[in-house]
Amino acid sequence: MPKNRKEGAILYPMKKRILPLVIGNWKTSPSTLKEAITLVKTLEKKLKTKKKANKGYYIAVPDLFLTPIAEIVKYGKVGVQTVSGLSLGAHTGLSTIGMAKSAGAAFTLVGHSEVRARGEAGNILSQKVASTLKEKIMTVLCIGEETRDGQGTYIGELEKELRNNLSLVDRTLFENLVIAYEPVWAIGKDVSATPSECFEAVIALRRALASLVGIDHAKKVAILYGGTVTAENAVSFLKEGGVDGLLIGRASTNAFIFADIIVSCNSL
Ligand code: PGA
Numbered sequence: 544m545p546k547n548r549k550e551g552a553i554l555y556p557m558k559k560r561i562l563p564l565v566i567g568n569w570k571t572s573p574s575t576l577k578e579a580i581t582l583v584k585t586l587e588k589k590l591k592t593k594k595k596a597n598k599g600y601y602i603a604v605p606d607l608f609l610t611p612i613a614e615i616v617k618y619g620k621v622g623v624q625t626v627s628g629l630s631l632g633a634h635t636g637l638s639t640i641g642m643a644k645s646a647g648a649a650f651t652l653v654g655h656s657e658v659r660a661r662g663e664a665g666n667i668l669s670q671k672v673a674s675t676l677k678e679k680i681m682t683v684l685c686i687g688e689e690t691r692d693g694q695g696t697y698i699g700e701l702e703k704e705l706r707n708n709l710s711l712v713d714r715t716l717f718e719n720l721v722i723a724y725e726p727v728w729a730i731g732k733d734v735s736a737t738p739s740e741c742f743e744a745v746i747a748l749r750r751a752l753a754s755l756v757g758i759d760h761a762k763k764v765a766i767l768y769g770g771t772v773t774a775e776n777a778v779s780f781l782k783e784g785g786v787d788g789l790l791i792g793r794a795s796t797n798a799f800i801f802a803d804i805i806v807s808c809n810s811l
Contacts, residue, residue: 569795630674688701698743
């Protein structure tokens with residue numbers, strides 16, 4: 544595993560990645576930059592005490608905190624929660640992926656259900672995924688069903704969504720693609736999906752990817768689980784849920800809990 548010793552950061556090119564991807568999603572928190580800096584400093588201090596553990600992690604932060612947080616993070620990588628997918632021009636209020644990269648973003652989430660719920664249309668999303676992958680930035684495409692019935696109808700929905708979202712992507716760019724399986728019914732709730740519910744969806748997503756781009760390209764894609772991940776259930780998704788990592792909302796905004804999750808996942 545290559546290490547960027549100068550920055551103390553651990554890099555995970557998809558081809559050689561051996562650690563699970565542990566990604567925090569801060570959403571719209573904490574409320575000030577000062578609190579965000581304290582959160583990262585506390586997290587890293589806690590990680591530093593874990594002598595033998597691998598300490599790599601990712602956090603998707605609010606845009607306005609991107610550069611100052613990227614400047615102080617030692618063990619992790621910082622990214623954004625969404626991006627426009629547009630190029631330079633007259634698009635008031637939006638940023639390009641190139642701007643995000645130049646401000647310190649090592650990755651971006653796209654298609655999070657909370658962004659989709661604000662009206663992100665399918666054609667915009669497929670354009671976004673295509674443009675972020677073209678920029679060779681790690682792109683975490685979030686995908687998940689609204690509800691799950693006993694009949695497995697949701698599997699067809701997941702496959703269809705995946706096909707649509709990736710319709711404009713050149714398959715040779717798949718090595719920077721990560722899929723986060725995030726069942727909408729488990730996000731921000733008290734109860735997560737079970738590892739076996741996760742496993743069932745992951746198999747369906749892997750199959751859909753393979754039929755879309757062939758097994759060799761599909762194999763390069765890491766799949767994560769997200770939706771009420773806690774310190775108690777995190778490892779079970781890696782062990783029994785068939786995933787390569789986790790996308791973590793609320794639990795990533797508590798430095799102590801997030802550090803515990805990072806250490807337990809990276810110690811497997
Ligand atoms: P949660 O959020 O862990 O708070 O459920 C997950 C997400 O929205 O990515």
